[in-house]
Amino acid sequence: MHELGILSAVVKTVEQIAADEQLTQIDKIVLQVGELSGVVPSYVKDCYPAAVYKTSLADTELELEVVPGIVRCKECGTEFNAVQHDLKCPNCGSADLDALSGREFMIKEIHAC
Ligand SMILES: [Zn+2]
Structure with a gap:
């Protein structure tokens, strides 16, 4: 599952940001995941506890914001949801x-308390 590798990179990035911004206690991370990003949101959720295990983010909550995969047909110009169709x-x-x-995969927000 490549989601775990991706999440490990996210954890490293968040830890780096936390160090730079001197955030001591991170509460919640909000990730934006596009339906066309190649990352499966439910896998991301499932992998999260393993990805943060024994890191400084072990007690943080993960929130996912799924961005619909909207595409435009090059033939006729119709715009539609790629996954549904x-x-x-x-x-x-x-x-x-x-x-x-829908190609997004980014850290949208980091909540510190
Ligand atoms: Zn078309």
């Missing part, structure tokens, strides 16, 4: 698509 245009059936949103 299985990466095919519901209007013309083309699979030639431009991603408009």
Whole structure:
């Protein structure tokens, strides 16, 4: 599962930010995960306890904000949710698509108490 590796990188980044900003106690991390980012939100949730185990973030809460994977068909211009329509245009059936949103994977917020 590559989610664990990705989360370990997130943990390192958050620890770095916490050190830079002199945040002593982090409460919650908010991650933005796009449906087209290649990261599965439910796996991220499942992996989180393992990723933070024995780190300074062990007691933090993880919140995920899932960004819908919206694409535009290059053939007919229809905009639709790529996941709901299985990466095919519901209007013309083309699979030639431009991603408009949903590729995000970023740390959106770090809450310190
Ligand atoms: Zn189309």
